[in-house]
Amino acid sequence: AFDDEIVSTDVSRYIEDPGFGYKDFARRGEDHLPTFRAQDYTWENHGFSLVNRLYSDIGHLLDEKFRMVYNLTYNTMATHEDVDTTTLRRALFNYVHCMYGIRYDDYDYGEVNQLLERSLKVYIKTVTCYPERTTKRMYDSYWRQFKHSEKVHVNLLLMEARMQAELLYALRAITRHLT
Numbered sequence: 413a414f415d416d417e418i419v420s421t422d423v424s425r426y427i428e429d430p431g432f433g434y435k436d437f438a439r440r441g442e443d444h445l446p447t448f449r450a451q452d453y454t455w456e457n458h459g460f461s462l463v464n465r466l467y468s469d470i471g472h473l474l475d476e477k478f479r480m481v482y483n484l485t486y487n488t489m490a491t492h493e494d495v496d497t498t499t500l501r502r503a504l505f506n507y508v509h510c511m512y513g514i515r516y517d518d519y520d521y522g523e524v525n526q527l528l529e530r531s532l533k534v535y536i537k538t539v540t541c542y543p544e545r546t547t548k549r550m551y552d553s554y555w556r557q558f559k560h561s562e563k564v565h566v567n568l569l570l571m572e573a574r575m576q577a578e579l580l581y582a583l584r585a586i587t588r589h590l591t
Contacts, residue, residue: 434541436511448514448580455576459583466586474579481572484565490557501569503527508540508573514580529554539567540574 453459455478464471482501489495506516507524515521528536532554539546555563 448512448584450509450514450516451518453580453584453587455580458587459580462583462587463579478572478576481565481568484568486561488559489562490555490559499523500527504536504566504569505573507533507536508570509577511537511540512574512577512581514577536570540570 455475460471460475463474482505485497485501487494487497489497489500502519503524506519506521507528509516510521510524535546535550535554538550551563555566
């Protein structure tokens with residue numbers, strides 16, 4: 413169970429650089445944002461094949477995992493049935509990538525602001541960037557009328573989007589090293 417307070421655990425013994433962590437890509441007042449253009453290096457076109465080349469068949473397993481979580485739906489939203497949740501799932505996924513500096517030129521980020529309320533955005537940023545700070549109160553504070561299974565799906569989607577973002581950075585660095 414979650415506690416309402418952040419658990420203070422000394423994790424410094426597990427890491428070499430305790431100052432290492434998430435840093436905002438889009439800081440207020442900055443004109444130039446260090447953006448990772450998704451069309452220059454994507455999972456589908458670049459990462460998948462490189463990871464398979466480095467470790468046979470792992471790309472297929474990762475791809476299946478990403479697709480399964482992304483496509484998971486009961487076609488419901490709270491009490492509404494037969495709802496196409498594709499737009500919402502895409503907004504959640506792209507918002508996480510955006511927080512990690514990955515931007516899609518062919519995506520209208522206005523959808524994020526239309527579909528994701530402020531409390532959900534705060535929750536997403538905390539879960540994705542500072543998971544150790546997540547509390548039950550935060551979980552309960554967004555989408556109060558939604559089922560727990562729908563909220564758990566959001567969490568799964570957030571974690572897979574984060575994992576894919578991290579993989580894209582690592583695999584792009586490996587690609588640059590190899591060329």
